[in-house]
Amino acid sequence: MMNVNTKNILDELVHNYPDTTIFRKGAIVDTAKKLGFAKKDWMPLLKTKSTVRGQYDLSAVILPLRDESHTDNTTLSMQSIVNKEKSFASVDETFVPWGSFKDISKVIKSEMFYPIYISGMSGNGKTFMVEQSCAKLNREFIRVQINPETDEDDLLGGFRLIDGETVFAKGPVLKAMENGAILLLDEIDRATNKIMCLQGILEGKPVLVKKTGETITPQAGFNVIATANTKGKGSDDGRFTAASIIDEAFLERFTISIDQKFPSKKVETKIVMKHMSKFNKIDEEFADKLTTWADIIRKTFDDDGVDEVISTRRLCHIVQSYAIFNNRLKAIDLCISRFDDDTKEAFLDLYTKVDSGVLMHEEEDLKVDYEAQENYNEE
Numbered sequence: 001m002m003n004v005n006t007k008n009i010l011d012e013l014v015h016n017y018p019d020t021t022i023f024r025k026g027a028i029v030d031t032a033k034k035l036g037f038a039k040k041d042w043m044p045l046l047k048t049k050s051t052v053r054g055q056y057d058l059s060a061v062i063l064p065l066r067d068e069s070h071t072d073n074t075t076l077s078m079q080s081i082v083n084k085e086k087s088f089a090s091v092d093e094t095f096v097p098w099g100s101f102k103d104i105s106k107v108i109k110s111e112m113f114y115p116i117y118i119s120g121m122s123g124n125g126k127t128f129m130v131e132q133s134c135a136k137l138n139r140e141f142i143r144v145q146i147n148p149e150t151d152e153d154d155l156l157g158g159f160r161l162i163d164g165e166t167v168f169a170k171g172p173v174l175k176a177m178e179n180g181a182i183l184l185l186d187e188i189d190r191a192t193n194k195i196m197c198l199q200g201i202l203e204g205k206p207v208l209v210k211k212t213g214e215t216i217t218p219q220a221g222f223n224v225i226a227t228a229n230t231k232g233k234g235s236d237d238g239r240f241t242a243a244s245i246i247d248e249a250f251l252e253r254f255t256i257s258i259d260q261k262f263p264s265k266k267v268e269t270k271i272v273m274k275h276m277s278k279f280n281k282i283d284e285e286f287a288d289k290l291t292t293w294a295d296i297i298r299k300t301f302d303d304d305g306v307d308e309v310i311s312t313r314r315l316c317h318i319v320q321s322y323a324i325f326n327n328r329l330k331a332i333d334l335c336i337s338r339f340d341d342d343t344k345e346a347f348l349d350l351y352t353k354v355d356s357g358v359l360m361h362e363e364e365d366l367k368v369d370y371e372a373q374e375n376y377n378e379e
Contacts, residue, residue, distance in 0.1 A: 006041050008166065088134075092131075097132075107223070152194065230243045231259075262309075
């Protein structure tokens with residue numbers, strides 16, 4: 001009796017080489033390794049009749065397996081599982097609609113297949129905007145965080161050991177297709193060519209899952225939205241070192257591209273105030289000073305005057321720190337300490353000019369805090 005892992009090796013061989021039943025040993029072993037199976041799983045296949053040295057005629061086991069796959073639902077090659085729970089984002093009271101939010105919402109509401117590529121600086125609200133559009137429209141939202149290691153198994157699915165049996169677990173892409181959900185490929189410009197398995201999916205076409213022989217047809221409402229820090233051409237200034245160059249044929253399959261900038265000062269002030277309300281620390285003057293400060297830095301960055309920017313996300317971090325420490329300068333200092341010393345000092349100095357009338361006593365408090373911390377560390 002052939003075990004389920006051996007059956008899966010056979011099934012993969014049939015899908016990869018549909019026109020033959022004769023296989024070289026190397027093809028059998030490589031297929032088994034790709035599926036994560038051990039020597040004990042592929043060795044039984046080498047006990048079949050050898051046609052010539054190093055080649056094996058598997059017709060005796062392949063043909064019955066094909067017949068069995070049509071009638072036996074327990075055959076692993078035809079068995080797959082998917083998480084039936086749907087994923088819905090919650091409406092976040094701190095969200096402020098702005099920029100392309102209206103256009104993105106129109107696309108999502110239309111339930112048309114209309115892939116969107118959104119690029120922009122880190123921390124300017126790309127992912128949050130898509131999430132909140134889905135939340136407000138009550139659409140299922142599936143987010144996949146892309147990185148250089150993301151491959152077909154991560155996206156489409158792969159074999160998993162569940163309750164002692166090896167079964168095919170469908171990945172987030174197949175789940176989104178079957179559920180008619182919005183699929184967010186977050187930071188897609190960190191991917192390698194392993195994501196080329198999505199090329200047909202970006203055309204709205206059904207996809208054949210080679211490992212099971214199952215064809216998944218996208219349901220109404222399914223759409224793909226990708227976010228990135230670059231436009232898929234790599235990072236010329238070295239700012240986003242993990243950004244890769246995405247294949248042009250892949251990028252061409254996105255219907256539209258949106259270049260998202262930081263929000264205007266007026267909108268960003270509303271965002272900061274919403275976060276202040278969230279942390280029960282309302283300070284309208286501080287909100288205005290923060291957004292003025294960030295706006296000056298961004299304009300200087302655009303003119304190549306500085307190498308860093310203050311993102312909207314960073315401003316929200318500062319607000320949270322302010323709610324904890326009740327000191328404007330300390331909140332800023334803590335949240336920009338990731339920058340190099342020169343940049344940090346320049347940003348702090350600029351803020352003291354923007355908010356000079358308020359910070360005199362806070363600057364002294366900050367020095368006292370650091371002296372106390374040093375004394376504490378020495379003890």
